[in-house]
Amino acid sequence: MTDREISSTRLPLVQRPRRNRKSDWSRRLVRETTLDASDLIWPIFVIEGEGRREPVSSMPGVFRQSIDLAAQAVAEAAALGVPAVALFPNTDPKLRDEKASVALDPNNLVCRACRAIKETAPDIGVITDVALDPYTSHGHDGLLSGDEILNDETVAVLAAQAVTQARAGADIIAPSDMMDGRVGAIRSALDAEGFQNVQIMSYAAKYASAFYGPFRDAIGTNKTLRGDKRAYQMDPANTDEALREVALDLEQGADMVMVKPGMPYLDIVHRIAETFHTPTFAYQVSGEYAMIMAAGQNGWLDEERAMMESLLAFKRAGAAGVLTYFAPRAAELLRDAK
Numbered sequence: 001m002t003d004r005e006i007s008s009t010r011l012p013l014v015q016r017p018r019r020n021r022k023s024d025w026s027r028r029l030v031r032e033t034t035l036d037a038s039d040l041i042w043p044i045f046v047i048e049g050e051g052r053r054e055p056v057s058s059m060p061g062v063f064r065q066s067i068d069l070a071a072q073a074v075a076e077a078a079a080l081g082v083p084a085v086a087l088f089p090n091t092d093p094k095l096r097d098e099k100a101s102v103a104l105d106p107n108n109l110v111c112r113a114c115r116a117i118k119e120t121a122p123d124i125g126v127i128t129d130v131a132l133d134p135y136t137s138h139g140h141d142g143l144l145s146g147d148e149i150l151n152d153e154t155v156a157v158l159a160a161q162a163v164t165q166a167r168a169g170a171d172i173i174a175p176s177d178m179m180d181g182r183v184g185a186i187r188s189a190l191d192a193e194g195f196q197n198v199q200i201m202s203y204a205a206k207y208a209s210a211f212y213g214p215f216r217d218a219i220g221t222n223k224t225l226r227g228d229k230r231a232y233q234m235d236p237a238n239t240d241e242a243l244r245e246v247a248l249d250l251e252q253g254a255d256m257v258m259v260k261p262g263m264p265y266l267d268i269v270h271r272i273a274e275t276f277h278t279p280t281f282a283y284q285v286s287g288e289y290a291m292i293m294a295a296g297q298n299g300w301l302d303e304e305r306a307m308m309e310s311l312l313a314f315k316r317a318g319a320a321g322v323l324t325y326f327a328p329r330a331a332e333l334l335r336d337a338k
């Protein structure tokens with residue numbers, strides 16, 4: 001084409017959305033969403049021992065660590081600006097039983113890790129998980145009678161577990177069990193013990209998902225889990241039900257709510273954030289982490305860019321923050337980009 005022909009093809013457009021994208025400064029100027037280290041919560045796996053660090057095979061780059069190493073790693077994450085960590089124990093299989101007895105032991109792994117972290121990194125928030133699965137011989141989040149996961153009996157144990165964790169210094173109690181009524185029971189139990197300021201982040205909309213596989217590997221429940229969790233975790237087909245779950249947890253005293261898994265459920269995150277105007281978190285679960293890492297390691301996608309884009313997507317959907325195994329790595333990248 002001649003110059004003349006080219007100029008005659010100019011469209012008489014008034015609006016040209018590309019104008020705002022023409023340079024880095026302009027793209028920054030019109031950016032609607034930002035990601036910051038303060039948006040990241042780091043889930044970590046703890047094991048017994050000292051100086052121990054074992055890789056989780058289905059989660060490249062993720063380790064189960066003894067309390068001493070975990071506390072050091074948490075201090076480093078705190079220095080990068082990560083505001084909170086979430087603790088998950090891999091309990092010695094010999095200590096797991098039908099009743100999840102160790103969940104109520106004030107010296108269990110999580111309680112000791114909590115105290116150690118409070119000492120090493122006093123300025124980071126410590127989130128402890130309330131659910132029985134790391135402690136039961138059958139791998140379920142509640143007490144089992146025959147084939148049934150008992151609701152009310154489980155809730156009584158969960159409330160006691162929450163108080164045990166608060167006594168160890170937990171800042172936020174995060175019930176991930178999906179029993180009905182547990183948030184209210186935990187709130188009253190905490191208040192009765194003088195823990196009015198301990199927050200509750202409820203896993204309000206937690207789905208029965210295939211994406212938890214690598215996590216169960218990390219805490220050692222994959223082999224023991226009998227059956228599945230569909231009688232208490234939500235059906236992936238449902239969305240109105242998620243709103244009802246959140247409404248109930250807020251009525252019962254939840255300070256923040258969570259949706260889990262994350263990326264396949266961004267519609268749920270968005271609906272909840274828009275409906276309740278309450279801090280809404282998303283959990284980018286183990287299987288989501290594993291997918292990005294596997295594709296990255298195969299050279300099928302740019303791992304770092306996929307990681308950052310996935311995290312930003314949670315913010316765009318309306319999440320106040322994201323639980324992610326990428327937390328320290330993403331925080332480091334964000335620092336270096338400044």
Ligand SMILES: NCc1[nH]cc(CCC(=O)O)c1CC(=O)O
Nearest residue numbers: 131133176211212215285286287
């Ligand atoms: N209380 C169980 C619990 N808490 C966090 C996760 C999953 C986290 C992840 O996959 O990263 C699970 C798994 C499950 O419900 O079996």
Ligand SMILES: [Mg+2]
Nearest residue numbers: 178179180245
């Ligand atoms: Mg519920």
